[in-house]
Amino acid sequence: MTVDGTDYRLTNLGYGVAATAVTGQEAIDNAEESRPDLILMDINLKGPMDGVEAAERIHKRLDVPIVYLTAQSDEGTLKRAKLTGPFGYLFKPFDERDLHTTIEIALYKNESQIKLQDESDQNVALFEVVRILAQNWSFEEKCKGVLRALTRLSEADLATLRTVYDTGEFLSLVASTGTDDYNRPDLLPIKQNLAGKALEQRQYQVANDYPANPKADPGVVAQGFKSVVCLPVNSGGQILGIVSVMSQKPAHFTPRIVRVLNAIAAGLGNL
Numbered sequence: 001m002t003v004d005g006t007d008y009r010l011t012n013l014g015y016g017v018a019a020t021a022v023t024g025q026e027a028i029d030n031a032e033e034s035r036p037d038l039i040l041m042d043i044n045l046k047g048p049m050d051g052v053e054a055a056e057r058i059h060k061r062l063d064v065p066i067v068y069l070t071a072q073s074d075e076g077t078l079k080r081a082k083l084t085g086p087f088g089y090l091f092k093p094f095d096e097r098d099l100h101t102t103i104e105i106a107l108y109k110n111e112s113q114i115k116l117q118d119e120s121d122q123n124v125a126l127f128e129v130v131r132i133l134a135q136n137w138s139f140e141e142k143c144k145g146v147l148r149a150l151t152r153l154s155e156a157d158l159a160t161l162r163t164v165y166d167t168g169e170f171l172s173l174v175a176s177t178g179t180d181d182y183n184r185p186d187l188l189p190i191k192q193n194l195a196g197k198a199l200e201q202r203q204y205q206v207a208n209d210y211p212a213n214p215k216a217d218p219g220v221v222a223q224g225f226k227s228v229v230c231l232p233v234n235s236g237g238q239i240l241g242i243v244s245v246m247s248q249k250p251a252h253f254t255p256r257i258v259r260v261l262n263a264i265a266a267g268l269g270n271l
Helices: 007-012 024-034 051-061 075-083 096-133 139-154 194-201 218-222 255-270
Strands: 039-042 066-070 088-091 158-164 170-177 187-189 205-207 227-235 238-247
Touching: 007 096, 024 039, 024 051, 039 051, 051 066, 051 075, 066 096, 088 096, 096 139, 096 255, 139 158, 139 170, 139 238, 139 255, 170 194, 170 238, 187 194, 194 205, 194 227, 194 238, 227 255, 238 255
Parallel strands: 039 066, 066 088
Antiparallel strands: 158 170, 158 238, 170 187, 205 227, 227 238
16 A cells, blocks of 8 residues: 555566555555555555655554655654554655565565464463363353453453354344443344354354444444454364454454454363
C-alpha cells in the first residue's frame, strides 16, 4: 500500500499495490480494508492529518510495518515519527534500488519480530492451558478457566463456548465468563451469526467493526459489543465447538491478540 504515488516503481520491482491514498483518513481506511504487508507512508499528506498521525492510528489497529517517505521534515516531526516504531525511512529523491532494499529489510524485520512474538505468545498460551488442565476441576470449571484466560489476556469483556446442538442448526451454550449483565441465549442459529461462519469455514473470524458485519447478531450489538472474534475448537481434525470473545471497544482484536486467543482456544480440544 502506498500514499505517495510510487506505484509504477513498485510494479517494476515485482510488488503488488493493494491501495493508494492521498490523505491520512484514506490511508487508515484502505489499510483496514486491504490489510497490506507493508505501508509506504509519506509524512506530508493532504488534509488535516499528516502521515505520522495516520501511521500512529494504523499501528494501534494493525500489525503492519510502515516505512516513511519524506523530502524534508522538521526535527519535531521526525521525533514524532520515531515514536510510531517505523521499519525504515526513505528520503526523496530515492532510486529503485534504495526502495527495494528498504522494503525487503522492513519485511524481513517484521517477519522476524512476529515469529519471536508468536513464540513468546505460544508459550504464554501453553502455560495457561497446562495450568488449567492440571487442576482437579470439572469439565465445566476447566472450560470457564480457559475462557477467563481468554478474556484476561485480550482485555475483553465476555467469552462463550458453544457446541453444535443435536439438530445441527443451532449452537448451544456450554460455558461463559463475564459479568452477569450480559445476555447469553442458550441457542444461536448457526446460519445467522459469526460463530456459525467460523464453524462453516473451520477458521477464526474477526469483526472489529462488529455492528456493520453482515453476520452480526442484533442481540450482541444491542449489548454494546463492537469487536468480536470467533475461534473453532479443534480436536483431531474435528471441530468440537466455537469460542466467541467480545469487546465493547472498536477495533480491539489485533492480529497478535487473535493469534494468542487461537492458541488458547485450541487447548479446549484437550479437555
